[in-house]
């Protein structure tokens with residue numbers, strides 16, 4: 558059973574974030590989520606709220622200073638309590654190396670994958686620390702989606718990989734800082750997942766189709782979401798803080 562009544566998900570409009578949203582809902586958790594595409598947010602909220610009224614969507618850029626306040630406040634207003642779990646899925650890719658990647662996209666990559674994650678971690682950690690009361694007793698979770706290219710060096714993806722390597726430092730240091738307050742900070746590192754990620758980032762789809770052919774079946778976003786929910790399901794005294802999940806046939 559998941560320990561939370563209410564959770565927040567950044568980047569819930571597609572891919573892994575959307576699958577996390579659906580998996581949490583199925584487990585009986587109410588969810589506020591963000592993304593920038595207003596039409597997507599409306600579609601997702603309309604679809605799920607026909608059944609449950611357990612979904613609250615917020616159009617917001619995850620890099621904004623007040624992004625966490627927006628999705629946490631929205632959850633509090635809609636569900637009567639703030640999230641006690643926050644899953645950070647918003648992110649983007651970038652094909653190529655230092656010499657071959659599009660340097661015009663470096664700032665945007667660092668903005669979303671690093672600056673945005675740092676701002677979200679700081680805001681959520683501050684909120685959890687300030688709202689801690691020994692009587693509340695409950696566990697709080699922060700789960701960050703990294704990548705296997707943030708763990709194993711990949712010649713084809715080192716610039717994107719650099720933003721995911723940095724997450725180890727951020728997540729582990731925050732884990733050490735917050736564990737005494739009953740906050741679990743975790744990193745999930747997926748390999749190839751078939752989502753909008755590849756097309757949005759401009760990866761060569763012939764290359765990706767070859768990968769799927771030679772190393773697939775690739776992961777589905779729901780398979781990654783299950784591993785995130787596995788972390789959330791652990792009893793309060795157990796913390797699985799790092800999971801790598803890849804397609805069985807993925808080499809690097």
Ligand SMILES: NC(=O)c1ccc[n+]([C@@H]2O[C@H](COP(=O)([O-])OP(=O)(O)OC[C@H]3O[C@@H](n4cnc5c(N)ncnc54)[C@H](OP(=O)(O)O)[C@@H]3O)[C@@H](O)[C@H]2O)c1
Nearest residue numbers: 568570571572573592593594618619647648750752753754
């Ligand atoms: N797919 C893979 O193979 C793979 C593997 C390892 C790790 N990952 C990581 O998994 C995470 C999710 O990726 P995915 O595969 O699910 O990709 P995706 O389908 O493209 O989803 C990305 C999500 O992030 C949101 N997003 C992007 N920039 C944002 C911003 N500035 N503000 C708010 N939301 C933003 C997008 O929403 P809007 O467009 O509506 O803003 C979308 O909901 C990323 O961190 C990615 O690096 C992916």
